[in-house]
Amino acid sequence: MFTDYYADLHIHIGRTWKGKPVKITGSKTLTLENILDAATSKKGLDIVGVIDCHSPEVLDEMAFLIEENKLVELAGGGLRYQKTTLIPGVEIEVNDSNCLGPLHVLAFFRSWQAMREFSKWMQNYVTNINLSTQRIACDAITLQHKVHALSGLFIPAHVFTPFKSAYGKGVKKSLAEVFDMDQIDAIELGLSSDTDMVKGISELDKYTFVTNSDAHSLGKMAREYQKIRLQEATFDELQKALHEIDGRKIIANYGLNPLLGKYHETACADCGHRTTETPCSNCGGKHLVKGVAVRIEELKDTNETSRIRPPYIHQVPLDFIPGVGPKTIQKLLSNFGTEMAVLHVITESELKEVVPTKIAALIDQGRNGKLALSGGGGGTYGKVKAE
Structure with a gap:
């Protein structure tokens, strides 16, 4: 079993x-x-x-x-x-x-x-x-x-x-x-x-x-x-x-x-500005940190794949979500037990009984990959865009 x-x-x-x-x-x-x-x-x-x-x-x-x-x-x-x-x-x-x-x-x-x-x-x-x-x-x-x-x-x-x-x-x-x-x-x-x-x-x-x-x-x-x-x-x-x-x-x-990863996009090694050109238009730096997305494209050698893989589900961790700080997370845990319960079991309606409606909606969007994001690069994480 x-x-x-x-x-x-x-x-x-x-x-x-x-x-x-x-x-x-x-x-x-x-x-x-x-x-x-x-x-x-x-x-x-x-x-x-x-x-x-x-x-x-x-x-x-x-x-x-x-x-x-x-x-x-x-x-x-x-x-x-x-x-x-x-x-x-x-x-x-x-x-x-x-x-x-x-x-x-x-x-x-x-x-x-x-x-x-x-x-x-x-x-x-x-x-x-x-x-x-x-x-x-x-x-x-x-x-x-x-x-x-x-x-x-x-x-x-x-x-x-x-x-x-x-x-x-x-x-x-x-x-x-x-x-x-x-x-x-x-x-x-x-x-x-x-x-x-x-x-x-x-x-x-x-x-x-x-x-x-x-x-x-x-x-x-x-x-x-x-x-x-x-x-x-x-x-x-x-x-x-x-x-x-x-x-x-x-x-x-x-x-x-x-997009939230801190090396997803190519960026200036000196200031973190997202760019593919040198010198950097933001600080004049002459060195880039190649983004993971660019490196992966260099490595690709086929358009075919023989393996069926499990789904990769995008989630925004609770502490990445605007307005969700340590006190809110503790309140969620006190009511629902664990973060896995919050992410996989608890409904949006149940969340609204514990946290403000806007926060509940953001958590629901975050666990379903529906939040707007800005890309990370050069050692700086991407961010959830504020409405």
Whole structure:
């Protein structure tokens, strides 16, 4: 019997339980237990991939939570915290001799023990095992083989963003320049792209697409996520879904309209002005950040696609919507439980009973992709246009 689960597989840890930094740019409140508590009690996420679990102090916290029975190891892989399954993971920077520039990848493991074993191996190849997204001193294929030797999952991260991604920085034309294509379990699209944009890149046809938040704060969790059909929320079932085995699969991707992504359009690197010409008419700058939309067009090699993909549903996160601040979000959660309930279950009429009619209408338009938007670029997010 199948059930549909909501999953966000790219969430950073800002600080350890002892207050030491992991993701330097992450919020100080973004600790492992805070992430798990927010996922289960506020966001309504059934599965979370926390991608800084390699850090020794995070592993220590996981061990403590297991000992205290706050985390329960699942027979099918993963660890249960109340209503949410934790999939322990790591984000790594690769820049071997085959790369044109640094790129990020994600790896996930089915148990605390496997994550610890990988961390011990990784410690020999990085400068500081305690911090997030460390550059590894081995080639990508060696890394892939190690991940799979531990029965892990390997996913290139936010593959089109201009900086530190496979297509944005690492390769000229093909992922095969860097990776063993048979050792990729899925592709993470990133905030500035969606399924329709990339369907002309033939080498991606064989892979499932995932859409994740890359959250650096608790509030940004689930700004992108997917609905996955599984028999239970475990690592083994997730692995089957990524390879569409025995009816397990992703049935919908939910994400920002690419216009809201901060690298969607080409822009001046100095001032962020949306332009394709140099010097910049706004500041005179002579360097551009190539937009994801432009880069994807360069990579397309076909008008055909052999894969039928799940729908990619554009949603505007609650905190992007004008007039929806922390107090309004808390009011919604107090009345309806979780953000997933607000986005997927609660009717507009029910929203109007709790928030002003205009706000209720904006939330309904946002969750159905009907708000007017202005495009992002050059490192600045797009915006919802005010009426």
